[in-house]
Amino acid sequence: MGNQVWTTIDFDKPGFQSDFARVPWSSDSSAYGWIPVPLLCFNGGDGPTLLLTAGTHGDEYEGQIVLRRLVRILAETEIRGRVIVMPALNRPAVLAGRRTSPLDGGNLNRLFPGREDSGPTAMIAQYVTEVLFPLADYAIDLHSGGSSLDYLPVAFAHRGRTAEQSARLDSFLAGFAAPNTVLTDGRGGGGETTLYACAAAHGIAAMTTELGGGPGLSPGGVAIAEAGLRRVLRNLGIAPDLDAPKPDIVRHLRMLPPATTIYAKADGLFEPCVQVGQEVRAGEIAGYLHGFDDVTSPPSTLRFEAGGIVIFRRFPVLTSAGDALVGLAQEVTD
Template identity: 40%
Template structure:
């Protein structure tokens, strides 16, 4: 394997991360292609710095078909003033910018899933080069990372803010303090199906405080989910002491994903009929969906059953599923 550890990133920033004030610019990645021989991928970035204090790295568009984060962060980038800040706020509304422009989960350039591409490579694909820049340049600057997600085109979630159970219990406790401060309608102790290559894992392995969200889905947004994202962003900055104002707190319902029994998957493709809606109670062995074969009439649907008690916190969104698709996720209510 080639050692790329000492190679410089091909990405150059048009902002000065050490400068005081508000700067709007780009992370410019050279990208030669058929329609632009000396072209570039231009990832928008805003840096707001004023005096001493923590640094927050705020990101959206890790997956390009998830919109609450970009809405909240484009809005924050235009409105946050330097005199409101003690420390620094680095805002990247659309991490995987090619995917964001295409409205797809992965990059149309290389099919790269940004959230499975860390630590990245400076000599890799476009997605890997962007991940490498975050890994080696942006994440080391940050004390706190907030990365927005929602269900995209294929999932729908109850609106929650989340952090992970970690080996470092002090780091874990601080992360859940920020989840509480975000004050989403639901708060989650989250379990990942596969954490290898994730932005989350990269940040947590550096000892950073990392929190994330799932705020709806279906490849769109709502007035409610966008408002949750905007309010939660400011609450995180307030809790960090970067913005001097009291946290706008509200009650949250705590959920837990204790193990792999939370997830239900389709073993065959077909037409899906939900039998339980998001937020409704689920009993172990209850039918949460039916999948009808679509090749012939008269055949019985396959029933998808819950493996545990709880509430339905996520579901497949489109009407058709394929074998292996996640059909539903059950979480345990802990308060």
């Protein structure tokens, strides 16, 4: 059947265009309707193409805010090359303020490269993979911890598959200059089914971010993302005259294996004893899990099995068995 998502945008046409990626969705209220996913294209001629996305998870707001700001900035900036912007990629999830789509339960960042016959969320992934990735040289998918996690500000990237891709990626990450950078294989975080991993598999220099967390908005995360995007646009020569702050020193981290992550083994109330960014040692107390049934019993004590830096921590207190509570990273020193 092929990709059913369509748009009126001509990506080769010079200038600015704004429309939607129209995702077919037949519902009780609209038999032949479509989901309007905002899509913008700035084309200034010869130069690289940068794909920018946010709202892949609807409850992560920092990237959504930053890309809306950036659109207004780009509208008044001379562009060389092309910038494609999708600030609400999983629009049904964005409107619902949820990580997953209320239409089909789809987690967009676990469905790449997508399919045309598995609901609207997989169709969005397929459109990005089959239509937008072939146009792009670089891609940034902006994430944050969302409703369930508090996250250290960090940029993630899968290692390049060729020397040329690795060199472009290193320069790309250095330009964005998040306070922390992690090269990852995706273990525990979606593997090859995420947008940035799929982009890397297509030869694109791609990265994603975590920009804080919780159900609100992190001003620090917004500032990091806007500064990073400004530097990237300038360094790639797409907007060479764009003002951008000088980068701070970047710390390089590696994620520790999922086996070192502390998970809830029962339902309960999570009482954390550590903060994101804190350095901890093996054996230290990460927190307590208070059970629901026998209130006279002491809580379970949760201890770290390895030392490292707390890179994420569960935000809600209410916890179910299997929830990730605290994750660790270590600094790369060589």
